[in-house]
Amino acid sequence: MKFTSAAVAALGLVSSVSAAAFKKRAATDPIVVKGSKFFHKNSGEQFFMNGVAYQTDLSLVDASDLPAGQQFVDPLTDIEACKRDVPLLEALHTNLIRVYAIDTTKSQDACMKLLQDAGIYVIADLSEPGLSINRDAPAWDHHLYERYTAVIDKLQKYDNVMGFFAGNEVTNNKSNTDASPFVKASVRDMKAYIKEKKYREIPVGYATNDDEFVRDQLADYFNCGPAEESVDFWGYNIYSWCGESSLKLSGWDKRTEEYSDYNVPVFFAEYGCNKPYPRKFTEVQALYGDEMTPVFSGGIVYMYFQEANNYGLVKVDKSGKASKLSDYTSLEGQLESVKPKGVKMSSYTPANTEARACPAETENWKASAELPPKPDQPTCECLRSQLSCVPAANLAEKKYADIFGYICGQLGEGGCDGIATDGANGVYGSYSMCDAEIRLGWALTKYYESQNSAASACDFDRQAKVVTPTSLNSTCEKMVDAAGGTAGKALGSTGTKTGGDSKSSDKPNAGSCLTPPAGLSTLVVLVASFLGMGMIML
Numbered sequence: 001m002k003f004t005s006a007a008v009a010a011l012g013l014v015s016s017v018s019a020a021a022f023k024k025r026a027a028t029d030p031i032v033v034k035g036s037k038f039f040h041k042n043s044g045e046q047f048f049m050n051g052v053a054y055q056t057d058l059s060l061v062d063a064s065d066l067p068a069g070q071q072f073v074d075p076l077t078d079i080e081a082c083k084r085d086v087p088l089l090e091a092l093h094t095n096l097i098r099v100y101a102i103d104t105t106k107s108q109d110a111c112m113k114l115l116q117d118a119g120i121y122v123i124a125d126l127s128e129p130g131l132s133i134n135r136d137a138p139a140w141d142h143h144l145y146e147r148y149t150a151v152i153d154k155l156q157k158y159d160n161v162m163g164f165f166a167g168n169e170v171t172n173n174k175s176n177t178d179a180s181p182f183v184k185a186s187v188r189d190m191k192a193y194i195k196e197k198k199y200r201e202i203p204v205g206y207a208t209n210d211d212e213f214v215r216d217q218l219a220d221y222f223n224c225g226p227a228e229e230s231v232d233f234w235g236y237n238i239y240s241w242c243g244e245s246s247l248k249l250s251g252w253d254k255r256t257e258e259y260s261d262y263n264v265p266v267f268f269a270e271y272g273c274n275k276p277y278p279r280k281f282t283e284v285q286a287l288y289g290d291e292m293t294p295v296f297s298g299g300i301v302y303m304y305f306q307e308a309n310n311y312g313l314v315k316v317d318k319s320g321k322a323s324k325l326s327d328y329t330s331l332e333g334q335l336e337s338v339k340p341k342g343v344k345m346s347s348y349t350p351a352n353t354e355a356r357a358c359p360a361e362t363e364n365w366k367a368s369a370e371l372p373p374k375p376d377q378p379t380c381e382c383l384r385s386q387l388s389c390v391p392a393a394n395l396a397e398k399k400y401a402d403i404f405g406y407i408c409g410q411l412g413e414g415g416c417d418g419i420a421t422d423g424a425n426g427v428y429g430s431y432s433m434c435d436a437e438i439r440l441g442w443a444l445t446k447y448y449e450s451q452n453s454a455a456s457a458c459d460f461d462r463q464a465k466v467v468t469p470t471s472l473n474s475t476c477e478k479m480v481d482a483a484g485g486t487a488g489k490a491l492g493s494t495g496t497k498t499g500g501d502s503k504s505s506d507k508p509n510a511g512s513c514l515t516p517p518a519g520l521s522t523l524v525v526l527v528a529s530f531l532g533m534g535m536i537m538l
């Protein structure tokens with residue numbers, strides 16, 4: 001991406017800052033959570049976010065400037081853009097930006113410094129379009145674990161990093177509630193990682209969508225159970241205030257009531273309905289007004305850059321020049337007159353200390369409170385060394401599903417439990433956290449062995465090949481033992497059962513992977529989890 005000097009000239013567009021409702025000072029005082037509110041750690045003042053979503057428009061980026069396969073640009077690595085945009089954000093009284101994809105191979109230093117000096121905090125999503133939990137084929141594997149921890153490693157050193165989103169709208173309707181256990185496992189593991197590394201206590205939360213059939217269950221689910229597993233804050237993407245609406249018409253009065261006893265901070269992680277257009281942002285008065293501020297910690301307007309979806313506050317042309325749109329001016333006008341009333345941290349005693357109960361299984365909600373295991377790559381490497389039939393190098397990941405479906409059909413119910421990813425029933429194979437290649441190798445090996453290691457049973461049209469396992473070293477021996485041997489075992493709410501131990505006589509018909517009557521849901525989940533590999537989920 002290239003910006004000409006016109007980009008810098010655009011700085012001239014910035015008008016003088018008017019009497020700011022949101023007090024401006026350098027964002028050097030970290031944000032902490034106490035009860036259901038955010039506070040500045042040192043000053044003890046309550047923090048209401050006045051945020052803007054800040055995500056680079058890929059249509060303005062020359063794809064050849066991106067590394068192969070990368071589907072995003074981290075706006076915090078584009079110093080020229082930050083120089084242009086930070087003053088525009090500052091003039092809008094912005095005290096926080098949300099960034100959706102961090103590039104862990106580049107430096108964020110310069111932009112983070114500009115933001116900090118301008119009093120702007122950052123909340124960052126841990127995923128990126130190519131590495132996120134896929135709602136249609138959820139898994140929590142070491143590739144994702146490494147991605148999420150790499151973002152934390154990269155950003156934890158900045159005092160103006162306010163928090164992390166471990167997911168964004170992953171479960172978005174009743175058809176994919178079984179993805180939520182995987183997202184919650186990522187919350188659990190990232191919180192543990194921050195502790196283990198002795199980093200500053202940066203909160204980890206989630207950004208949910210506003211689907212009427214699952215929104216209540218989602219809020220309960222991510223909040224219930226042990227605190228080590230639950231979210232530190234709850235972000236809510238909501239677009240129900242459109243035009244000249246009201247608390248009542250938009251349903252924001254009900255949302256406020258629903259969250260009034262939530263025991264962690266809640267805020268709007270995206271808001272700003274754009275029908276009708278242009279936006280007047282009358283909702284700003286409500287969001288920072290007396291009804292909502294006791295419950296909500298402000299919100300993040302979607303979004304800074306004008307794109308095809310017409311949510312922009314600022315338009316950037318091909319040459320990199322920025323100009324304010326009428327939405328910018330309207331939002332600025334609304335924000336000028338609000339003054340959210342907060343409390344001091346020292347005088348605040350949280351009234352809501354109880355976590356919500358985990359939601360019951362219903363027609364609309366199927367997600368077990370039992371979470372999948374923490375990814376453990378050393379164990380997966382040990383397993384890899386024990387495989388005797390593995391995917392051939394030329395086998396594309398998107399073809400895994402066919403082989404996988406066939407094999408798990410052949411092995412029958414329980415046959416693939418060692419790699420199960422069944423979030424609805426809370427059954428997870430001890431090797432479910434290994435990557436797709438190792439998991440397929442596990443299935444291929446199991447099938448090959450079930451056929452007395454006949455060469456024809458490890459071929460699949462030359463998509464699989466025989467390899468010689470190495471002998472287990474003592475470290476591996478312990479790890480594989482703990483995982484239930486090379487067969488693995490199913491962990492989870494049904495108790496621990498061994499992988500090959502089929503409870504049912506409902507074996508699928510030979511040669512068919514589509515007819516298993518029992519264990520079908522697990523199989524479908526498994527097959528889907530391969531079909532969905534590499535899908536985009538943001």
Ligand SMILES: *[C@@H]1O[C@H](CO)[C@@H](O)[C@H](O)[C@H]1NC(C)=O
Pocket residue numbers: 172173174175176
């Ligand atoms: C649920 O969301 C997915 C992904 O956005 C979509 O493909 C599907 O049609 C939706 N299903 C229902 C029942 O709304």
Ligand SMILES: *[C@@H]1O[C@H](CO)[C@@H](O)[C@H](O)[C@H]1NC(C)=O
Pocket residue numbers: 381382385470473475476
């Ligand atoms: C044990 O074997 C595994 C798998 O081959 C390997 O990754 C690991 O480095 C080995 N550990 C030791 C201590 O040799």
